[in-house]
Amino acid sequence: MGILEGRVVAVTGAGRGIGRELALLCAREGASVIVNDHGVSANGEGNDQGPASEVVNEIAKAGGTAHANLASVTDPAGATSIVEDAVEKFGRIDAVINNAGFLRDRIWHKMSLEDWRAVVDVHLNGAFNVSKAATPYFREQGSGSFIHFTSTSGLIGNLGQANYSAAKMAIVGLSQSIALDMQRFGVRSNCIAPFAWSRMIATIPSDNPDEQKRLERMQAMSADKIAPLVAFLASDLAKDVTNQIFAVRKNEIFLFSKPRPIRAMHRSDGWTAQSIADEFIxxxxxxxxxxxxSPELFSWDPV
Structure with a gap:
């Protein structure tokens, strides 16, 4: 008996990379899996139906149960179809894994409005759309797990990723509010920042030795290392784990802190711009x- 026996899990962006590994492990742990993938390229273009079907076939050959969904998470109706497929095919929905996304890296002064909108739409709005669709079912059954993918690009910072960083940091806020709002219904919401080689990472420019070394380090981090934490968070083993931010880096798991006040100063007669400059700062x-x-903070080689 796997830890997800009898459960139904929907994984977005599950046709390749990290999402594929999440779907495969959840199936091995006993879950019926909705394998959602719109089949876009690493920068969000195209519509290839093959990847989702290939993962479903792989799961079936291993004795598991899965169904392919080709909808775009950026379309609210498409996102709803992911959850509806779970309920229609397998009778329920127990976990939503918001993994779908792509990159359009540009240095800030060269980033277009389209670059911004496209990345925010798939990462942030996509997570909202699928989560919103699952919420009535979670609320009615008194259980459910949202697992959202954030990034250290948002939590810490990175060059050329204002769109991606903003979306990934916003996902933390989304997850936190869902966790607080849905706690009364037995529903959990957590975030994971993954370190793993993927098509998205491969698109990052590597035009200097430091970036080349960073990408070489990332190539050693296989996507399957992320999957165990996801399976855990989707299972009843994590029934008391919610409103947290985790990261996985090869064989390391991190728990992240959240922004909290660290220093304060009181001035009885109030503050002026000059007194802020002279005293507070x-x-x-x-x-x-x-x-x-992020690469500078996580500077050591994982083992």
Missing amino acids: PAVRSDFASMIR
Whole structure:
């Protein structure tokens, strides 16, 4: 008996990369899986029906149960069809894994409105659309797990990813509010920031030695390392785990902190711009966040 025996899980962006590994492990753990993939390229173009069907066939050959859904998560009706397929094919929905996404990296001064909208639409609006569609079922049955994929590009920062970073940080806020709002109904919501080689990572420019070394390090991080945490969060083993941010980096699992006040100063007669400059900033400057990128914070090689 797997930890997801009798459960129904929907995985978006499950035709390749991380999503594929999530779908395969959830199926091995006993879940019936909706394999959603719109079949777009790494930058969000096209519509290839093959990847989702291939994963379904792979699951079936291993003795599992799965169904392909080709809808785009950016379309509210398409997102609803993912959940409806789960209920119609397998009778229920127990976990939603919001993994779908793509990159359109541009340095800030060259980023177009289309670059911004396309990335925010698939990552943030896609997570909203699928989560919203599953919510009535979760609420009625008094259980359910939302697992959203964030990124250290949002949590920490990275170059050339204002669209992606903004969407991924916003997903943390979305997950937090869902967790608080849905706790009374027994519904959980958590985030994972994955470190793994994927088509998206392969699109990142590597025009200097530091970036090339970073990408070489990422190639050693296989996508299957992310799947066990997802299976855990989708299962009853995680019934008391909600409103958290995790990361997986090869054989390392991290729990992230959330923004909380770290210093405060009171002035009985209030503040002026000058007194802020003269008193408050000198007092707290030692605690300022540094201008650091995700690759610089996670600078050691994983094993």
